[in-house]
Amino acid sequence: MNLEEKLKILADSAKYDASCSSSGSTRKSKNGIGNTAYAGICHSFASDGRCISLLKILLTNCCIFDCKYCLNRKSNTIQRAIFTPEEIAKITINFYKRNYIEGLFLSSGILKNPDYTMNLLIKTIELLRHKYRFGGYIHAKAIPGASETSLKKLGSLVDRLSANIELPTESSLKLLAPNKEISKVDNIMQYIKKNHQKNFVPAGQSTQMIIGATKETDKDIIGKSESLYHHYQLKRVFYSAYIPVNQDKLLPRLKIPPLKRENRLYQADWLLRYYGFTTQDLLDDKNPNFNLLLDPKADYAVRHINEFPKEINTCSYKDLLKIPGIGIKSAKRIASSRKLFTLQFKDLKNMGVVLKRAKYFITCNHKYFINPEYFEKKFIESNLILEDKEKLTQTKKQLSFFE
Amino acid sequence: MKQTNSIYLYQNTFSSLLSLIQLLIEAKIKPINIKNTNYTPSLFDTIITLEINEKDGINFWISKTTKEIIKTTYYIFLSNNPEKELIIYYFLLNSLKYQNKIFYLRRLNCVTKALKISHQVTNEAHKFKGFTRFKELKNHILYAEIAPENDILILLSHHFKNRLKNEYWIIKDTNRQIISIYDKNKFYIVDNNILKIDHLATTMENEKIEKLWKSFYKTIGIKERQNDRCRMNFMPKKYWKNMLEMSEEIEKNNK
Ligand code: SF4
Numbered sequence: 001m002n003l004e005e006k007l008k009i010l011a012d013s014a015k016y017d018a019s020c021s022s023s024g025s026t027r028k029s030k031n032g033i034g035n036t037a038y039a040g041i042c043h044s045f046a047s048d049g050r051c052i053s054l055l056k057i058l059l060t061n062c063c064i065f066d067c068k069y070c071l072n073r074k075s076n077t078i079q080r081a082i083f084t085p086e087e088i089a090k091i092t093i094n095f096y097k098r099n100y101i102e103g104l105f106l107s108s109g110i111l112k113n114p115d116y117t118m119n120l121l122i123k124t125i126e127l128l129r130h131k132y133r134f135g136g137y138i139h140a141k142a143i144p145g146a147s148e149t150s151l152k153k154l155g156s157l158v159d160r161l162s163a164n165i166e167l168p169t170e171s172s173l174k175l176l177a178p179n180k181e182i183s184k185v186d187n188i189m190q191y192i193k194k195n196h197q198k199n200f201v202p203a204g205q206s207t208q209m210i211i212g213a214t215k216e217t218d219k220d221i222i223g224k225s226e227s228l229y230h231h232y233q234l235k236r237v238f239y240s241a242y243i244p245v246n247q248d249k250l251l252p253r254l255k256i257p258p259l260k261r262e263n264r265l266y267q268a269d270w271l272l273r274y275y276g277f278t279t280q281d282l283l284d285d286k287n288p289n290f291n292l293l294l295d296p297k298a299d300y301a302v303r304h305i306n307e308f309p310k311e312i313n314t315c316s317y318k319d320l321l322k323i324p325g326i327g328i329k330s331a332k333r334i335a336s337s338r339k340l341f342t343l344q345f346k347d348l349k350n351m352g353v354v355l356k357r358a359k360y361f362i363t364c365n366h367k368y369f370i371n372p373e374y375f376e377k378k379f380i381e382s383n384l385i386l387e388d389k390e391k392l393t394q395t396k397k398q399l400s401f402f403e
Numbered sequence: 404m405k406q407t408n409s410i411y412l413y414q415n416t417f418s419s420l421l422s423l424i425q426l427l428i429e430a431k432i433k434p435i436n437i438k439n440t441n442y443t444p445s446l447f448d449t450i451i452t453l454e455i456n457e458k459d460g461i462n463f464w465i466s467k468t469t470k471e472i473i474k475t476t477y478y479i480f481l482s483n484n485p486e487k488e489l490i491i492y493y494f495l496l497n498s499l500k501y502q503n504k505i506f507y508l509r510r511l512n513c514v515t516k517a518l519k520i521s522h523q524v525t526n527e528a529h530k531f532k533g534f535t536r537f538k539e540l541k542n543h544i545l546y547a548e549i550a551p552e553n554d555i556l557i558l559l560s561h562h563f564k565n566r567l568k569n570e571y572w573i574i575k576d577t578n579r580q581i582i583s584i585y586d587k588n589k590f591y592i593v594d595n596n597i598l599k600i601d602h603l604a605t606t607m608e609n610e611k612i613e614k615l616w617k618s619f620y621k622t623i624g625i626k627e628r629q630n631d632r633c634r635m636n637f638m639p640k641k642y643w644k645n646m647l648e649m650s651e652e653i654e655k656n657n658k
Contacts, residue, residue, distance in 0.1 A: 004618055011622045029568050042637070043533040044648055047624035049633025053533075056623060094612045095619075097545065097570065098537045099563075100647075243627050257627055337507040350509035 001081060007091065009081045013061040013072050014107055016245075017164070017208060018238035022053040022102040022137045024203035025159040032133020034096055034103070036159060036203075041102050054105035054139060055095055059083055059120055063109030067166075067177040069213050071245045072109045082111075085124035093132050103137030103159070104128070114145035118154060125157045137203075142192075144184035151191050152200075160203040160235075163188040168224040172214035175250060189232040196233070204235035211265060212258040213242040213251060217288035222268050223279045229272065239265045264290040271296055274328055275321045293385050298324040301361055302384070305377045308361045309368060312348070313338050324384075325357030345369060356387060408436060409449045413488075414457075415439040417480050422460025424492050426453050428499070437488035464495070472498045472505065478521035481554045490516050527551055528558040534638070535559065536647050537572065539609045545572040546603065548645050556583050560590045573600065613647055620648035 023040030042051040060082040061072040071078065088106070095101045106124065111117045121140055128134040139160040142151060155161050163185045167173045170182050185207075192205045207228065209221060225237040241257035268290065271277040275297070282296050283289070291299045301308060301324050310319050312334060320331040333351040337343060345364045349355055359369035360380045368375060411427065411434050413419040420437070427434055444450055464473055476495060479487050493513035498505050509515045537545040545567065549559070556576045560583040563572060568587070575582045580595040643649040 004615055007615055008618055008622050011619050015623050015625055029565060033567065033569060035566050041533045044620065044646065045634045045638040046620065047634060048628035049630035049637065051637065052623060055619070091615060095616060097567070098539070098612065099535050100616050243625065259628065333507065337509070340504060340507055341510070347510050350515045
């Protein structure tokens, strides 16, 4: 098998991992090649619109486990391949030199046993860091069941180390990944959190959950993320809409992956991390799943309409963040500017506020943007939904125009 | 009768522009036009050249404003906006009064414009940190061509100076016909006609690597999630020309 064939197989097996970011690290290049950019850099965008930042590959797609949802599971008859450490190092350096990538994302199926696989990962990354003096970004996946010694070693070589929990509840994991134990993933997260520092996993850890392969609600999923952020100080939870790669009676028969749902989860995740929302704010037992017609923030505002409208000039920064159409940047701009002068509606536009969305939920200097009689839940809700639809058809039109 | 149009000239450098603006402000002159020396005057133009001391200009602004203000101004200077000199003039004029508070005075037209342009330049420079593609020439020099809208070559060069410290590299801005040459120590930005690069032949090895990258690119996209709209949003077509992995896509589109 030549190198190109191998790369195809081992990139194809790795592509379902949603993690793409190359941020959070400030490695400087010393005598070798490469450094990292704290904000991360996207080098290209794939045909599915996802950012390509790292050379995302598996060391091998051989695996002793048989997770139902996974292309690489033991019981599948697919072509198997293994990279040598030297091959991975060579591709990484050559791609990096030509500025195709920001670094390497290295995961693996389990060969023989967890520590055997970990040692192969370690050997590869040692080669890159020491022989090739590679200073670019490296994200490695820790193999559940790995010993502390190997976690320690791998963690000291990479920028990000992570383990995927894959499914939000233990019962689902038992059902679809009978060889995996949730406690083993927990142990890894715990270990990384405990030892996280400048020279150990400087960019922190992340994880991934598959969406729609099992019957959990959005509330289960977002609740799980919330507790992961809380317990392990994860940098990111990634959500990956389930794509049927295997036939199995335990798996749902989906024609198209639940992409809209995945998008809603990302939006909500953002609200948890940066906007001060909690799972309870966003979902409850009566509404355990996100509204597919309206984004979670707008949905929250409509459901809590009695908390609005908020006065832009006096409400707290925390409240500014709750207003649809106002992002972190514009909230900060508002908070700083209103100390200098009283804000009017026309000022908001210059600050990046999406007035089309925000106008229903704010007053500016005690004036409501439209006729105050229209401050009414049903009216606002239907307007927001309509606007989203229009925006969608408009961008579609624009793009077909450019093509 | 048409009135004459006074135009103040500067030497096409950032410090020269800063000095000129200092002189104008001190003389309480509100210019209607500031242009660099490449400008071809028309019949009704009156060209005015003031005696400029570039060093004084820089020092003046360093002592009277802040790092953030000078940085923003510099980014505007790199933009391709035809009005940039006047925008800088008004931005600096107001900066004297408001200092860093100016960043919150988006109510002033000149501030909104200034921040928008400087943001566009930063943004474009950031995109090219990712989208620039080098190839390895026979003599092991890494060579890339870019076609940015703004004059970001210098910003990009700083980035690659740190990243590809121990490589020789050349980046050519084909829109401006300028190149940046890095000799493992410093980079130099020069006119394209000063240096003739006609040995662009690459190695066999380079071709192999390029093939690997193209097949990686094709493999990594998930068919079931194909989304041209999303890709186009993040990576508009204007960037594709110099991106190796998009060559097939361009061919497909041209058919
Ligand atoms: S352990 Fe990983 S690679 Fe192996 S079958 Fe499970 S998900 Fe797939």
